[in-house]
Amino acid sequence: MIYENYKAIQEKINAACERAGRNPEEVTLIAVSKTKPNAMIQELYDQGVRDFGENKVQEMTAKYDALPKDIRWHLIGHLQRNKVKYIVDKAVLIHSVDSFRLAEAINIEARKRNIIADILIEVNVAQEETKFGITTDDVLFMIQEISDKLTNVRVKGLMTIAPYVSDPEENREIFRELKKLSIDIIDKNINNVSCDILSMGMSNDYEVAVEEGATLVRVGTSIFGERNYNV
Ligand SMILES: *Cc1c(COP(=O)(O)O)cnc(C)c1O
Secondary structure, eight states: OHHHHHHHHHHHHHHHHHHHTOOGGGOEEEEEOTTOOHHHHHHHHHTTOOEEEESOHHHHHHHHHHSOTTOEEEEOSOOOGGGHHHHTTTEEEEEEEOSHHHHHHHHHHHHHTTOOEEEEEEBOTTOOTTSOSBOHHHHHHHHHHHHHHOSSEEEEEEEOOOOOOSSGGGGHHHHHHHHHHHHHHHHHTOTTOOOOEEEOOOTTTHHHHHHTTOSEEEEOHHHHOOOOTTO
16 A cells, blocks of 8 residues: 555656656655654565655664665754764765754764765755745855865755645745756856755655656655654
8 A cells, every 4th residue: 555655656756757858767756754653664665665764863763773774764854963973874865954063063973984974955945934944045155165174974965845835836936946056056066066966845746846856755645644743
């Protein structure tokens, strides 16, 4: 049942790629498994799914310990600097870097372990006050600073969380803007920075996001069903 949902979404992603003239291999569907039990994750894993997303450090590390080691864990939620040490060598990609100080904390922990941590910069394109993420205007400056000063983090791209809207078309302009921003960054040729990854699109709007250039889509509810935060 869960895998049926997953496959149906993958089909829609492929169709969106076709509409946009994109190669479906450019897009990875991340199964956002927050609040969901290990058994559900294992069920997808057994069908070959490897990319999963979690938004809380403690939950991600518990699942990391319990589940197969070749799962690619994406940390997609807000990250506090004092918790970086728990996930820096467990997350394949940290999607939610929204300050230089956080990047600096990741750099310190990555250096201790002699690894390079791959990160995305979270951009609040929609300028929603309730959301994390830096403004579009600040992105270039921050990426330049990371490139100049931090040896053990590597910027791989951008992430945004679009507002919840009833009509996903309302978010098309936001996805377009993130794509445009990534092209500006690529054009600057900043040392050790690539901007090929665009993490955008959720259950409600991933098809529009793929049409506009998403390379990672983060889908939870449409795969696993509604989340219950009270249990
Ligand atoms: C929960 C979450 C998602 C998935 O949201 P759905 O609407 O359930 O698909 C995607 N991105 C982030 C950052 C999330 O926290």
